[in-house]
Amino acid sequence: MFDDLREIVFQIMSNILLASPDAFSKDRLEEALRIAHLSDFLHKLPQGIKTPIGEKGIKLSGGEKQRLGIARAVYRRPDILFLDEATSHLDIESEQKIQDALHAFFQKVTAIVIAHRLSTIKEMDRILVLEEGRIIEEGDFETLVKMRGRFYALWKRQKFSQGNRQEEISPD
Structure with a gap:
């Protein structure tokens, strides 16, 4: 050395x-x-x-x-x-x-x-939503939004905090 x-x-x-x-x-x-x-x-x-x-x-x-x-x-x-x-x-x-x-x-x-940043995972086949180390929701992006659960609440909050730059998926 x-x-x-x-x-x-x-x-x-x-x-x-x-x-x-x-x-x-x-x-x-x-x-x-x-x-x-x-x-x-x-x-x-x-x-x-x-x-x-x-x-x-x-x-x-x-x-x-x-x-x-x-x-x-x-x-x-x-x-x-x-x-x-x-x-x-x-x-x-x-x-x-x-x-x-x-x-x-x-x-x-x-x-x-x-x-x-949830827009990062929009195209994933399977999404797991974790809370306190446990899986609380699972599905693809559209399914999770339609469930109107925790994922939907997070998506909605991010969508509005980013000035509506992300497209909205109809929950129907």
């Missing part, structure tokens, strides 16, 4: 490929960048996908870090994908674009998504 330890500097691409021991795939990388909505961001960087990040590179915002994490997970193609508030630092428009792209990807994997 040397007394002047040097930081390992990762490029954005290295960071995405980090968790995947498989051989490099350009198609998988492009899919990951598209789903994570990173392509436009990368085009603005001086070195694109080879831009260093971290202490000696560029600093990423919370949303950029989340999109990088999503790209890494998508590139890896796990059998089970856990997403815990994976888009909480994104604006609603960016989140919607990523959710739309992830929906197709979710057809290939089992996704377990933890979210407080």
